[in-house]
Amino acid sequence: MFWLTICEFFGHKVDPRRVWHDGLNYRTKCRRCGSNLLRQSSGWVIFDPAAHADDRRETKSGDA
Numbered sequence: 001m002f003w004l005t006i007c008e009f010f011g012h013k014v015d016p017r018r019v020w021h022d023g024l025n026y027r028t029k030c031r032r033c034g035s036n037l038l039r040q041s042s043g044w045v046i047f048d049p050a051a052h053a054d055d056r057r058e059t060k061s062g063d064a
């Protein structure tokens with residue numbers, strides 16, 4: 001995509017009740033665009049398997 005989504009413009013919409021911890025970082029899904037997000041010191045970023053994959057992370061079970 002070559003246009004800015006509303007999320008890229010305003011930031012992703014995080015639901016604090018759905019945030020979970022994978023062992024390394026807090027994780028959630030954007031309520032608006034459905035992107036998998038990862039919490040870094042700078043803020044929420046889209047989870048990028050190539051950059052963020054780590055064996056120490058736990059996958060979330062249950063809730064889809």
Ligand SMILES: [Zn+2]
Nearest residue numbers: 007012030033
């Ligand atoms: Zn979003």
